[in-house]
Amino acid sequence: MVNTQTVDDTIAAFKQRASDARSIVHEMSDWHEVSALALELAGSGTIAVSSPVTEAWPGLLESIGERATPPGQDHAVTATASVGIVRGALGIAETGSVLLVEEHSSDRAVSMLPPVVVQLLDRADIRPTLDALLERVFAAPPTFASLTTGPSRTADIERALTIGVHGPHDVHVVILG
Amino acid sequence: MTASTEPHGPQVDPFPERYAKALADPNIRDGLLDFQRSWRTTRDAQMESLEAITGFTFGDLRERLTTAKDHVIADPAGHVARFRRAAEARGVRVVQVRSADEANAYIAQLCRERGVSLVVKGKSMVSEEIGLNAALAEAGIEAVETDLGEWLLQLDGDHPSHLVMPAIHKRRHQVAALFTRVLGRPFDPDDIPAMVVAARTELRSRFLAAGLGVTGANALIAETGTAMLVTNEGNGRLTSSLPPVHVITTGVEKVLPTAADAITQIRLLARSATAQPITTYTTFISAPAPGHELHVVIIDNGRSVMAAQHGLEDAMRCIRCGACANVCPAYQVVGGHAFGHVYTGPIGLVTTGFHHGLDAADGPQSLCVSCGACATVCPVTIPLPQQILEVRQRVLAQRPDGWRTRLALRAFASRTVVAAAMRVGAIALAPLRRGQFTRLAFGIASRYVSWRTPPALPARPARDQAAEVSPRAITGSPLAGRRIAFFLQCVGDRLAPEIPLAAITLLRAAGAEVNIPSAQHCCGLPAFDAGDRDNARRMARDTIVALEGSDDVVTPAPSCVVAMLKEYRTLFDDDPAWQARAQRLAERVYDLVGYLSGPGRLPAGSLASGASDAVAVHRFCQGSNMLDAGDRLERLIAELTGVEVVPLYEAEVCCGFGGSTSVRAPEISAGILERKLANVGAAGAPILVTDNPGCVLHLRGGADAARAPFRVMHVAEFLAARLPRD
Incomplete structure (x- = not known):
């Protein structure tokens, strides 16, 4: 694409557009730094973790400690969490979006019900354009995949942009590696 | 358009009542004027940056999406069958029904079988079209809208006036009053975030308790059997994920051949609808979650009749972005309750007859001024102005008093009768x-x-x-x-x-x-x-x-x-x-400005004599929208006369003359004229020049009645007055 020829350009464009969409972008060397961020964001609340996260980073749940709830909770439990941690399968520079692939209903609840959501994304999974979906989503369609771009929002009252309706109010995108 | 005889969908008041009510409510035209202006600015900025971001222009992408949609229009059955095969292989139940009643009956029966008494709904125009909420209520099932705009309309017993911004006809003080009444505590009209928080809190319990969720679909991808759902609030993702049963209500017009086409649609849809590069959530649903059910109900309800109409089949390309309404000057005056039926805006004038009967199409279609603005922003190049005129022909043909119009025009067709x-x-x-x-x-x-x-x-x-x-x-x-x-x-x-x-x-x-x-x-x-x-x-x-x-x-x-x-x-x-x-006539006919800008070009400065008062220029809307005239009138005046042309905001927006609108719906003409006169007044020039005689008479009469401080001249008068004198 026009302005995303190199890997660095792609990462820079992703960060810019994710920020434009009001995601809060972090860069961390690996998942060990994530637990500190999650605990800080959660305050005294609990932290829901989705199954793609525990599959990719098995140690994260334990490193967060007792405030973390493992995957597979009832929706009502997840709805009480202060923070949800989910895995991004792709980052898309064209739109600043993070693709979530979530087979289980309980995992989707983790990315939607808590007011704060942390999306973990491997640097190597950031692609220039939406065309990356052709391979990652459409070659073998998963049950349920979502491009998410910033926090939930509405403009239904007088077209005034308001952040945080049914989904998270704050979305943190953590680029790992 | 005869197949849809029985009216379906929600109870909609008769057109004359809707029209009178809309005219009496200044919130509508004030709110929509702000809305149209801010949308135009942000949408144009999005389209401007599109090529730098994606490598494609608006023209490239709309051509691609048009082609994709046309493949489906040419073979709807084949594409639906392909979608069905792929989806059913993954455990999706795909159901095709002919009528609104059949669709409602299927969903009500499903609720009964699964013991569901509470349904949550994402925004679905198809469900509005079929009157699903009322049908479920009759079956003793409560359906709760979860899109903020749809929810507040449901609370108020109201219905959407726009395809994408359902409650755009309501202003913040009206919403605050509604919330105060329904929720039993005070709301400040200027604290929109507090109203949004209240909606989140009220609806969260419904999401968790509902046994079934209904959403629409923005696309059905035939190649992969995937439904695509686009939302900003996240209610679509919750509706489709939390309840154990998810039902998608949709129509064949949402089918796209390939996943690549869906990506093209993503690039166009949010930019056209809400002037965003992409919405917050774009969800691809290809199978039910483990332990859940997924039903896709594909509803015909007049669509196959529409697709078989020469000249109207292109309307099946519509992706429901609402851009056509956002530039429609008549829509700005009365909003979608009058300018439309269940489907609102210009596209609603075309499709209403097929879903809700030709009678339902009659009143709204008469409000179109034929300015052509809608077609310029349509992301699937639907020839809306021509289609609305096509519908008008059909309406006239079936109207009991249509003979009067035809008789009057027969007399008008005679030069000698008119002369006498x-x-x-x-x-x-x-x-x-x-x-x-x-x-x-x-x-x-x-x-x-x-x-x-x-x-x-x-x-x-x-x-x-x-x-x-x-x-x-x-x-x-x-x-x-x-x-x-x-x-x-x-x-x-x-x-x-x-x-x-x-x-x-x-x-x-x-x-x-x-x-x-x-x-x-x-x-x-x-x-x-x-x-x-x-x-x-x-x-x-x-x-x-x-x-x-x-x-x-x-x-x-x-x-x-x-x-x-x-x-x-x-x-x-x-x-x-x-x-x-x-x-042969088309090849050698010119309007005066086109002629003087082209083959009849006069030397620069040849009309430089005369007064040097600055002028504002109103661009004839059809010239801008259908002939690509751009700023040629401004350039001609500047080049031939050297007179300063001051910028006129919304110069290409119709003045309200628009063919026979000032006869059929004079209030629309008057409302559009008011917007134009205010813009001309703000431009501050003592002379307004334009190039269509009908517009000149309309603007001149309007400026006189409003005692506006400027004169209106046809460009020919303006230029001829500057010819060298003896």
């Missing part, structure tokens, strides 16, 4: 004549004249005066040797002869040989615009014959040129011989 009537009128109204206007008796406050002073009826039409025009030649006679057949245009000829006479003066001064074929009358546009095809063809044929046998054809009326270039093609699409003659 105008002579009588001019004599009768002569005592009321004051300059350019007819001053009616003080106190007459009709819906037709209170906001626009009618023009004076001239004693002699332009055709009787043309021979007397012999101006002093411009140095060098730049148009010497050109033979022009001049088309006066009926409005100018009979109501504003000064306009065609000024144009003739200019052309003769430049050395052209200007002839006025005596058999000419009206191009047929008024009949075409009224939906009367027979009389339109009659007048078009007479015009073609009258203008044959000269080099160039020039008219001071670009509206007639649009008719000759665009409408004549449709009028004669079943008559190759006349089509060919119409084509």
